[in-house]
Amino acid sequence: MEQNNDGGNLSQVQHVVLVLSGKGGVGKSTLTTELALALRHVGKKVGILDVDLCGPSIPRMLNVGRPEVHQCDSGWVPVYTDAQKSLALMSIGFLLEDPDEAVIWRGPKKTALIGQFVSDVAWGELDILLVDTPPGTSDEHLAVLENLKKHKVDGAILVTTPQAVSTGDVRREITFCKKTGLRILGIVENMSGFVCPHCSECSNIFSKGGGEELAKLTESAYLGSVPLDPLLSRSIEEGKDFIQAFPDSATFSAINSIAQILLASLQKA
Numbered sequence: 338m339e340q341n342n343d344g345g346n347l348s349q350v351q352h353v354v355l356v357l358s359g360k361g362g363v364g365k366s367t368l369t370t371e372l373a374l375a376l377r378h379v380g381k382k383v384g385i386l387d388v389d390l391c392g393p394s395i396p397r398m399l400n401v402g403r404p405e406v407h408q409c410d411s412g413w414v415p416v417y418t419d420a421q422k423s424l425a426l427m428s429i430g431f432l433l434e435d436p437d438e439a440v441i442w443r444g445p446k447k448t449a450l451i452g453q454f455v456s457d458v459a460w461g462e463l464d465i466l467l468v469d470t471p472p473g474t475s476d477e478h479l480a481v482l483e484n485l486k487k488h489k490v491d492g493a494i495l496v497t498t499p500q501a502v503s504t505g506d507v508r509r510e511i512t513f514c515k516k517t518g519l520r521i522l523g524i525v526e527n528m529s530g531f532v533c534p535h536c537s538e539c540s541n542i543f544s545k546g547g548g549e550e551l552a553k554l555t556e557s558a559y560l561g562s563v564p565l566d567p568l569l570s571r572s573i574e575e576g577k578d579f580i581q582a583f584p585d586s587a588t589f590s591a592i593n594s595i596a597q598i599l600l601a602s603l604q605k606a
């Protein structure tokens with residue numbers, strides 16, 4: 338783990354993990370949300386930093402709307418999703434007056450805001466902070482990474498889909514990690530098979546195993562796969578806690594297993 342002596346607002350955060358994807362729509366924000374809920378489920382204190390300027394969707398997924406954010410002496414106070422303060426969220430969406438505002442910002446403004454955003458959240462004590470980044474390998478990624486690296490970052494989880502594994506987007510993402518010295522903690526294949534809402538049987542619509550192949554190719558861990566599950570997309574749309582609502586589902590087991598493997602690899606590092 339990279340760390341300097343001045344941990345700043347991240348000094349009481351044990352682990353920082355970026356969630357990346359080569360392109361949009363592969364389920365990066367969904368998995369960030371579900372992994373955070375799964376980690377909370379096993380008693381961890383979790384934070385989510387939503388830096389996805391293209392579409393900050395995590396507040397909707399966690400059903401927190403657009404609360405007013407307050408400042409304390411050490412920075413922005415994150416929004417807590419529960420009374421126990423076990424899941425903290427700070428989203429770039431909270432700071433935008435108009436949700437479409439960020440799209441028209443030019444590079445330097447985005448970079449400056451991200452810099453401030455990454456450094457100025459008063460997280461307090463957290464076991465793990467998940468950072469939902471914009472899709473691709475843009476300047477925003479570099480800005481997030483540069484700012485986090487001043488403090489600490491354990492590495493990144495790469496989210497892909499069975500169809501996307503062999504595309505240029507994924508290769509560019511891997512090259513980005515290598516060039517910036519960002520450790521790939523593991524690969525997750527999302528939308529891997531389809532869970533029938535009637536009989537819960539999972540059918541592989543697209544070829545399977547691409548995520549595993551990619552993990553071998555990049556010599557990184559394969560964290561697991563999550564099926565395309567209508568119950569999960571409904572929970573996400575309605576801002577409900579899937580982990581709490583469907584603890585017996587195969588999708589819950591898949592997400593839980595990925596969270597456990599991730600935790601084990603962070604504890605080992």
Ligand SMILES: Nc1ncnc2c1ncn2[C@@H]1O[C@H](COP(=O)(O)OP(=O)(O)OP(=O)(O)O)[C@@H](O)[C@H]1O
Pocket residue numbers: 358360361362363364365366367368389391392394471472527528563564565566567569570571573574
């Ligand atoms: N495993 C899944 N099962 C069912 N629906 C899913 C699954 N993963 C993602 N989705 C749905 O796919 C859509 C896109 O997901 P999401 O917003 O998480 O993608 P993303 O990669 O973060 O996209 P972007 O970075 O462009 O915001 C959402 O409507 C979400 O509910």
Ligand code: SF4
Pocket residue numbers: 533534535536537538
């Ligand atoms: S998976 Fe089962 S319930 Fe779903 S359509 Fe096929 S047979 Fe019917």
